[in-house]
Amino acid sequence: MAAMHELNPSIKFEIYTTIPQWFFEQSISGIFRYHSLLTDIGIVQKTPLREDLPETLRRLNNFLPFDPSRIISLTDEIKKANCRFIICDISPMGIEVARESHVPSILIENFTWDWVYDNYLSTEFPAGKFVDYLRGIYSFVDYHIQTEPVCSYRNADLCTMPVSRKVRVTSRLIRQRLRIPDRAKVVLITMGGIPEKYMFLDKLKYHTDNYFIIPGGNQTVQLVDNLALLPHHSDFFHPDIVNACDAVVGKLGYSTLAEIYHSEVPYGYIPRPNFKESDVLEEFVKGQMHGFAISESQFQEGSWLSSLPEIMEISRVKRKGPNGAAEIARFICNLPDIKSQALFGKQT
Template identity: 45%
Template sequence: MAQNTRRIAVFVSPHGFGHAARATAVMAALQALAPDPGFEVFTTVPRWFFADSLGETAFGYHECLTDLGLVQRTPFMEDIAGTIRALDDLLPFRPAVVDALAARIRQLGCRMVLCDIAPLGIAVARRAGLPAVLVENFLWDWIYQGYGDAALDRHGAYLAALFAQADYHVQATPACLPRPADLHAAPVSRAPRTAPAQIRQALAVEAGQKMLLLTLGGVRGGFPSLKALAARDDVCFVIPGASPAPDFRGNLRLLPHRSSFFHPDLMAAADAVAGKLGYSTVAELYYAGAPFAYVWRERFRESAPLGAFVSAEMAGFGIAPDAFESGAWLERLDELLSLPPRPRQEENGATQIARFMLAHWPA
């Protein structure tokens, strides 16, 4: 990478792709607002995810377990015992790890640290003497409290103390637990970059055929029966993550997690979306406007406030995980496709956060 005068260390939670999508949206907004931003990304989210949004040479990549979140058995079921074992291994963060990362980001010339709920970044920023910007719509201590487990609460208390040490706190709409913050931002979303008509043509969506995107937010497994989808040949189903290579068969478009299609472009081209309820999906659909049949998770505390936001501000309805996986939700497919779109033109929260970070750049 070329030398940049505004270099930022970006620590990203690897729990799904949603946190990476939000952090990438902020980085892209910084690229648009400033002539010289540079990024050093610390996470275990695959490097390609950031490259697809920012370009191959716009950032340095450092594979690092910055956060755990929750261990998932399936896209809709958490493994609490596995989560506790993993947290026991990870927390508290080892001083040697924090020291080494602090030395690395100083050596790389970073002047600010951006954390999308990756608490390690805050600890590293404190050790390096750099300002930390925390971006969240929930924090892990609040999520852990929903399971009523003493071990999770113990780890949550440690993380809460770290989160409180952030120099700047940004809450992104829809926030699960609204609280005082230095900035309350609009929904944060990556922007599409290809016209919907071009995307539909590339996917071979027939004229007059509806296009429905199925998404699980980067977590593997849990898709409904392909046979049930194939029976609705009036609808073209596009399913990222359903195949190791692009596979177009009948009315199904099975794609790998990384394909030639930029995910926000698929969102913007779809007539409707169905899948896991997560922040980045909600934020991208908030601007794209397509109706959303969202799958809630009974015990995951983020589901209720995100679902309430969809009901109040967007078009869509909730479906149960078992109905999604069995294909029973297809009984409501016509209802979903009949909902009118509700696109938004307001300023993206990513731009608001980028402007805030530049305004608070250290002297």
């Protein structure tokens, strides 16, 4: 959205999601209206690394198929807002609304939920009817865009490099605000926005040659010794934090991977062995980035810290390719009659 606003500042967005409004206020400077709406179930998480399949199944049974009255109500809103396109960030609900309102739909994804649920099918997770239902909805999309790392290649209209928000301020400015010396080695520890209790914080203070930035590490900004603990929602723009670090350690997830990819820093990633996307992301890191795997137990216990000197010696990857966000923005802005758009976003 930010990349589209750069190309055409007159574009307006109607954003339907449960992602907090502050995220969009922090990410884009253009015109948008926010609508709090559950647009998909995804996979319910017990922790950042553990899924809750029984709860996922319960919510899917309550959510699918889509309530016809909800689709009609959303269709009325889309028509009143005079939306020209409906952009779907993995979420299939927007495709259904687009069909009902006769507005072209654009699907942007590196996986679809039918593909994910299909991997979990078992007697404990009898979700076959949801796989078939969602696969049918996805087939009706008008424009299909896939973003690397792609989990299942389709006959897409566009395939781009990883999509991330652009860095805004210099590494030096971020370090100054966090009282980190310019030449210090800095590690970002992140679990991708899902709350996590870090059991190894006391061990970090013994690594005095390094500084650690931890979003979600405290309710307020706390700068103590070599630790910068930040709330989940802070004035610090996450891509700027990534860019200010020498390495990132955290959950293997798309958004974090994309920001690291474009900031060119090493990635100590924690795979999610039961989540189908994780294998694809790991192969991409191995082939296109400088990274190293850390098991869940190694992360939780803090034993990965013994490898910190070697981690900090890993060089950055020199990269010249485009950001997928810019590629997608150009594609959409070249479609006819771009003025107002509705975005139906995935929930996590």
